[in-house]
Amino acid sequence: MEKSIKRMTTNNRMLVAGLELFYQKGYYTTSIDDILTKLNLSKGAFYYHFESKEDYLLEIIKTLLVRKVYSALVEPIESHENTIDLIINCFENSLETAVHNEMDCGFILNNFIAEFNGRNAEVMKHLNEILKIWEVTLVSAVQRGKFNGHINRHADAESVAIYLMSSYIGIRTLMAETNPSARKYRYMSQLRQYFKSLQP
Amino acid sequence: MEKSIKRMTTNNRMLVAGLELFYQKGYYTTSIDDILTKLNLSKGAFYYHFESKEDYLLEIIKTLLVRKVYSALVEPIESHENTIDLIINCFENSLETAVHNEMDCGFILNNFIAEFNGRNAEVMKHLNEILKIWEVTLVSAVQRGKFNGHINRHADAESVAIYLMSSYIGIRTLMAETNPSARKYRYMSQLRQYFKSLQP
DNA sequence: TTAAAAACCTACTCATCAGTTGGTCTTAAA
DNA sequence: TTTAAGACCAACTGATGAGTAGGTTTTTAA
Numbered sequence: 001m002e003k004s005i006k007r008m009t010t011n012n013r014m015l016v017a018g019l020e021l022f023y024q025k026g027y028y029t030t031s032i033d034d035i036l037t038k039l040n041l042s043k044g045a046f047y048y049h050f051e052s053k054e055d056y057l058l059e060i061i062k063t064l065l066v067r068k069v070y071s072a073l074v075e076p077i078e079s080h081e082n083t084i085d086l087i088i089n090c091f092e093n094s095l096e097t098a099v100h101n102e103m104d105c106g107f108i109l110n111n112f113i114a115e116f117n118g119r120n121a122e123v124m125k126h127l128n129e130i131l132k133i134w135e136v137t138l139v140s141a142v143q144r145g146k147f148n149g150h151i152n153r154h155a156d157a158e159s160v161a162i163y164l165m166s167s168y169i170g171i172r173t174l175m176a177e178t179n180p181s182a183r184k185y186r187y188m189s190q191l192r193q194y195f196k197s198l199q200p
Numbered sequence: 201m202e203k204s205i206k207r208m209t210t211n212n213r214m215l216v217a218g219l220e221l222f223y224q225k226g227y228y229t230t231s232i233d234d235i236l237t238k239l240n241l242s243k244g245a246f247y248y249h250f251e252s253k254e255d256y257l258l259e260i261i262k263t264l265l266v267r268k269v270y271s272a273l274v275e276p277i278e279s280h281e282n283t284i285d286l287i288i289n290c291f292e293n294s295l296e297t298a299v300h301n302e303m304d305c306g307f308i309l310n311n312f313i314a315e316f317n318g319r320n321a322e323v324m325k326h327l328n329e330i331l332k333i334w335e336v337t338l339v340s341a342v343q344r345g346k347f348n349g350h351i352n353r354h355a356d357a358e359s360v361a362i363y364l365m366s367s368y369i370g371i372r373t374l375m376a377e378t379n380p381s382a383r384k385y386r387y388m389s390q391l392r393q394y395f396k397s398l399q400p
Numbered sequence: 401t402t403a404a405a406a407a408c409c410t411a412c413t414c415a416t417c418a419g420t421t422g423g424t425c426t427t428a429a430a
Numbered sequence: 431t432t433t434a435a436g437a438c439c440a441a442c443t444g445a446t447g448a449g450t451a452g453g454t455t456t457t458t459a460a
Contacts, residue, residue, distance in 0.1 A: 004427095004437090006427085006436080006437070007437075010437080010438090024318060025318075025319065026228070026314075026315060026319075028226065028228055028229045029228045029319070031416075031417060031418085032417075032418065032419085033416085033417075033418095041438075042438065042439045043418090043419080043439080043440085043441095044420095044421095044423090044437085044438055044439050044440080045437070045438050045439075046419095047418095047419070047420080048436090048437065048438065052419080053419090103318065105317055105318050106313070106314060110310070110314060110370075110373055111314040113306070113376070113377055114226075114306060114310060114314040114315065114373070115226060115314065115315070117305055117306060117377065118224060118225075118305050118376075119226070119229070124377070127377075128377060131377065155393075156386070156389065158386055159385075159386035159387075159389045159390050162371070162374065162383055162386040162387055162390070163367065163386065163387055163390035163391070163394075165370060165374060166368075166369075166370030166371040166373075166387055167363065167366045167367040168366075168370065169366075169369065169370030169373050169374070170310075170365060170367055170368065170370035170371075171362070171366040171370075173310055173313055173366075173369050174331075174362065174365060174366055174369070176313070176317050176318075177313055177317065177324070177327075177328060177331065178328060178331075183362055186356070186358055186359035186363070187359075187362055187366055190359050190362070190363035191363070193355075193363075193397050193398070194390075194393070194394045194397060196397055197393055197394060197396055197397030198393070204406075204407090204457090204458090206406080206456095206457080207406080207407075210407080210408090231446075231447055231448085232447075232448065232449090233446085233447075233448095241408075241409090242409045242410075243409080243410085243411095243448090243449080243450090244407085244409050244410080244450095244451095244453095245407070245409075246449095247448095247449070247450080248406085248407065248408065249407090252448080252449080253447095253449090
């Protein structure tokens with residue numbers, strides 16, 4: 001486990017560059033040479049650090065992607081304040097980041113699912129796990145909200161979670177496509193509307 | 201315009217096979233040879249019918265994809281009944297089709313957007329147009345609903361449309377991923393919940 | 401029935417890509 | 431200061447993919 005600092009530094013640079021390129025151009029349409037050019041590294045370096053392109057992708061998913069989703073969508077709703085406020089703020093912030101991101105290419109998880117679904121079970125397993133963590137977090141948040149009287153007790157937490165996830169995934173696609181700012185605004189207004197209907 | 205019947209027949213077979221494969225495997229990861237093998241045709245035949253792979257894709261989008269989206273998501277909500285019922289039934293039916301579709305790979309439009317966004321402006325232009333038609337149809341339906349007293353007049357039709365589209369796009373992704381039937385059910389329950397909040 | 405146009409085929413080119421081979425340079429410990 | 435492991439490089443291989451060239455078969459019209 002005691003990896004040298006140099007190895008880890010390069011390794012990390014490679015992972016970061018990979019996530020960025022796979023996000024922008026897609027996995028299959030990004031060549032290893034694309035990544036190496038960007039990093040000023042050679043083929044030899046790549047295969048010194050990773051067994052294969054797929055191994056590389058899995059490493060990216062297991063470290064960077066998990067962290068990204070966690071910090072943007074999971075951690076912000078784990079506190080014990082009003083569930084509705086937490087989720088609204090969390091989504092608002094994530095979408096705002098997307099708006100300001102020149103070169104927003106939608107929600108990485110969604111893009112990856114579109115790319116690997118039915119094509120690579122191993123990768124899908126990991127994407128699935130990330131989605132599951134998000135789902136479980138939302139379910140817990142909603143249950144807490146019910147317990148604390150912020151959300152109607154007749155609401156089904158699982159259903160609310162799925163509905164929230166759906167709408168978030170979809171709005172990220174729509175925002176990547178055209179007019180992100182206006183679409184974000186409209187989305188948020190209806191998200192609030194939806195939450196109103198969940199109040200006791 | 202007076203194309204021979206044989207030409208049109210083969211042309212159409214090619215388009216249908218292409219949409220299916222591009223949907224299942226993605227555009228860039230499907231080779232022309234894959235398509236030709238499936239059709240028992242040769243390279244020569246392909247380039248007799250289409251100028252290039254991209255030309256072929258555009259033809260598929262402009263004919264088959266437009267029609268598919270139109271018949272599943274646009275036409276069903278153009279009638280003059282209760283807007284809310286129309287949309288609920290339309291989504292319900294589309295999702296049910298997805299559930300029963302062995303090999304569902306999510307919402308084609310979403311998959312294509314994920315694949316071409318930031319990579320092919322020409323293709324995106326056409327996908328954008330399809331989305332626009334859907335959006336406009338939903339906006340009209342909501343406005344009709346307001347006029348007919350099925351939807352609260354304070355509702356902003358544009359926002360409702362974007363929210364509905366978002367959630368539909370997202371649930372298709374989630375359904376392609378795991379447990380489509382349960383997820384559809386949960387989604388539909390919250391879609392109804394949302395619509396309740398839009399009633400006068 | 402024949403000839404020409406339409407529809408399709410075979411065998412190529414050339415570029416690109418994942419992965420390999422056999423090295424060299426760098427660093428750190430002895 | 432030497433040396434061996436660690437980190438990286440340059441040049442290759444073999445497979446695959448989009449597109450082309452020049453042919454053959456099939457259909458249509460005279």
